[in-house]
Structures are given as C-alpha cells and as structure tokens.
Amino acid sequence: MPPSLRLNASTIVLLTVPPLLWAGNAVVGRWAATVIPPITFNWLRWVLAALILLPLAGWVLRPSSPLWAHWRRFALLGLLAVAGYNMLQYLALHTSNALNVTLVASSMPVWMMLVGRLFFGAPVLRRQLAGAALSLTGVLVVLAQGEWARLLALRLVPGDAWMLAAAFTWACYSWLLTRRAEPPEIRNDWAAFLLAQTVFGLVSASALTGLEWLWLGVAAPADMPTTIYWSPTLVAVLLFVAIGPSIIAYRCWGEGVQRAGPTVAGFFTNLTPLFAAVLSSLLLGEPPHPYHGAAFALIVAGIVVSSRL
Structure with a gap:
C-alpha cells in the first residue's frame, strides 16, 4: 500500500463513523418499516439531506456551475449511492430476513476486491484475502450469538440476491469515488460534491418512489404500510437518518475512501452488524456479551491484516 493510502488515526475515525451511523439507521429503520413504505422513507431521507445541504452548497446548482458539464458522472454516483444501493437494501430486507441480509452484506470486502480487480485494475493481495476471512468470521460470531446452531439453520432465499446486488452497487460507487474526474471547485467542497450526487440521485429515487x-x-404486502403514519417520532427519525447516516456518514466515507482506498475501507463496513447488535442490546437495556468482544477483535484483525504493508 502506498504511503498515501496507509491508515492513520484520523482515517480510522473517518471509516468507523459511517458503520456506526449506518448501524443506527438499521435500528431505527426497523421501527420506521412499520409506519412508512421503505422506498418512500429513503426518498424523504434524501430530500431532507438535500434541503440541509442547500444553504451550504447551493451554488453548485446554478446554471453557471461547472457541475452541468459533468452531469453524467454525478448522475451515475447518485443512481448508485442514493437510489440504487438503498432501494436494493430495502428490497432485501423486505424479501429476506435480517440474519440473511447481514450475512450477505458481509461479502462487501470481497466485492470491493472483485470490482477493483475487474474494472479498475487493482491487484488482489493475499493479505487482503486473509483480512476478508478474519472479518467474515467476526460477522459470523455476531450472527451466531455464541450458538453456532443458529448458522447451521440458516437458509439462503432468492431475496438475498438483492443484497448481493446492493453490495456490488456500493463497491462500484466506492471505486468511482477514487476517479476524481469532477472540477476542483466541486471536488474540494464536500457539501457541493454530496449535494450534486443527492440531487441527481433524487431523480431516480423519485421515480422508484412513484413505482412503489x-x-x-x-x-400491497400485508406487512407493509400503505400510508405514512406521521408522528413526532417519525419526524425525529427522518431528521436523524438525513443528518447522520446520509450527510455525515457519506462525507466521512468519501474522505476515508480517498485516504485508504476502497478495498481497505470495505473491511470497515463489517463493523455495521456489530454496532447494530450492540446498539440494540443497549437500547433494550442488555449489556454487551462476550461474543461482541470476540467479533470486534476478529473484524479489527481483518482490517489490520488487510492494510499492512
């Protein structure tokens, strides 16, 4: 790994914040699924994010902005990150179960390596494969909860293909972030860069919401709400997912990928199920279990092994 891509304390923080916030998104998202259709929930999340970003970087949408000469790039980034990935993830959660989705999502480091090798000419190193094995083992420890029989009873279903597609989509998005083809004035303004993606992504997300x-x-499936049940709690949840898992997480992820590279960054995504399990336990008043510590050690070991020179 070139020196410019080595992990340091600030890069580790940048890449740890997104899975923590995405874990929070998963926890509150389980509740939101009972009061709002899932793709509509995603659309409102990004509409709010765009409104928050607008005062910070509204200049990027002016007719004279250099954005429009590069609209294809931002349309692709928005399609992958704002509409595509989230839609596929919601479909996976609706047609499969949380255990299956988490297990399939843990393949993210492998997808990062495959996409990098096939489309960006990045070599796959043995230390990265070893890191992926350690990281996946950590995820399995979380899923098993100390009882390996839980994994033996696991059966993959056709809906899990949606999560595989989501993982592939996120890997493509992350690698595209390394191709810094946008104008410097947009690239060096994180709010403008994210707002440009969000606005174009909302075009696709709006179409998908209409189809929903x-x-x-x-x-309509029996277990899916056919209207929006507004409440102060839903408003608070929408504000959280717009600010945290959307703006802050995407900002940190983009900077972290630039520093560490998509392959190493991909290993941090496997912290999400661990953080989600711990957050769920804490919210339910239950202390973390020893297997949480073992899983954390294995996932961190995977990150360390994959990022070693």
Whole structure:
C-alpha cells in the first residue's frame, strides 16, 4: 500500500463513523418499516439531506456551475449511492430476513476486491484475502450469538440476491469515488460534491418512489404500510437518518475512501452488524456479551491484516 493510502488515526475515525451511523439507521429503520413504505422513507431521507445541504452548497446548482458539464458522472454516483444501493437494501430486507441480509452484506470486502480487480485494475493481495476471512468470521460470531446452531439453520432465499446486488452497487460507487474526474471547485467542497450526487440521485429515487406507490395501490404486502403514519417520532427519525447516516456518514466515507482506498475501507463496513447488535442490546437495556468482544477483535484483525504493508 502506498504511503498515501496507509491508515492513520484520523482515517480510522473517518471509516468507523459511517458503520456506526449506518448501524443506527438499521435500528431505527426497523421501527420506521412499520409506519412508512421503505422506498418512500429513503426518498424523504434524501430530500431532507438535500434541503440541509442547500444553504451550504447551493451554488453548485446554478446554471453557471461547472457541475452541468459533468452531469453524467454525478448522475451515475447518485443512481448508485442514493437510489440504487438503498432501494436494493430495502428490497432485501423486505424479501429476506435480517440474519440473511447481514450475512450477505458481509461479502462487501470481497466485492470491493472483485470490482477493483475487474474494472479498475487493482491487484488482489493475499493479505487482503486473509483480512476478508478474519472479518467474515467476526460477522459470523455476531450472527451466531455464541450458538453456532443458529448458522447451521440458516437458509439462503432468492431475496438475498438483492443484497448481493446492493453490495456490488456500493463497491462500484466506492471505486468511482477514487476517479476524481469532477472540477476542483466541486471536488474540494464536500457539501457541493454530496449535494450534486443527492440531487441527481433524487431523480431516480423519485421515480422508484412513484413505482412503489403504484405497487402499493395494486398489490400491497400485508406487512407493509400503505400510508405514512406521521408522528413526532417519525419526524425525529427522518431528521436523524438525513443528518447522520446520509450527510455525515457519506462525507466521512468519501474522505476515508480517498485516504485508504476502497478495498481497505470495505473491511470497515463489517463493523455495521456489530454496532447494530450492540446498539440494540443497549437500547433494550442488555449489556454487551462476550461474543461482541470476540467479533470486534476478529473484524479489527481483518482490517489490520488487510492494510499492512
């Protein structure tokens, strides 16, 4: 790994913040699924994020902005990160179960290596494969909760293919972040860079939300809300996911990928199920268990092994 891509304390923090916030998103998202259709929830999340970013970087949307000469790049980034990844993840959660989705999502480091090798010419190193094995083992420890019989009873279902597609989509997005093809004035302004992605992503997300409402009007599943049940709690949840898992997490992820590279950054995503398990335990008044510590040690070991020179 070149010196410019080595991990340091600030880079570790940047890459740890997103999985922590995404874990919080998963926890509150389970509740939100009972009061709002999932793709609509994602759309409102990013609409709020765009409104928050607008005062910080509204200049990027002016007719004279250099954004429009590079609209294809931002349209692709927005499609992958704002609309595509989140839609596929929600479909996975609706057609599979949380255990399956978490297990399939733990393949993210492998997808980072494959996408980098196939489309960006990045070599796959043995230390990265060893790191992926350690990281995946840590995720399995979380899923098993100290009872390996839970994993023996696991059965993959067709809906898990949605999560595989989501992992592939996120890997493509992360690698595209390393191709800094946008104008310097946008690249060096994190709010403008994120707002440009969000606005173009909302075009796709709006179309998907419209299709969701058409679907709900024809063949709504029994376990999915067909209207939005507004409450102060839902407003608070939407504000949290717009500010935390969207703006702060995407800002930190983008900077972290630039510093460490997509492959090493991908290993940090496996902290998400661990953080989600710990947050769920704390919210339920239960202390963390020893297997949480073992899982954390294995996932961190995977990060250390993968990022060694």
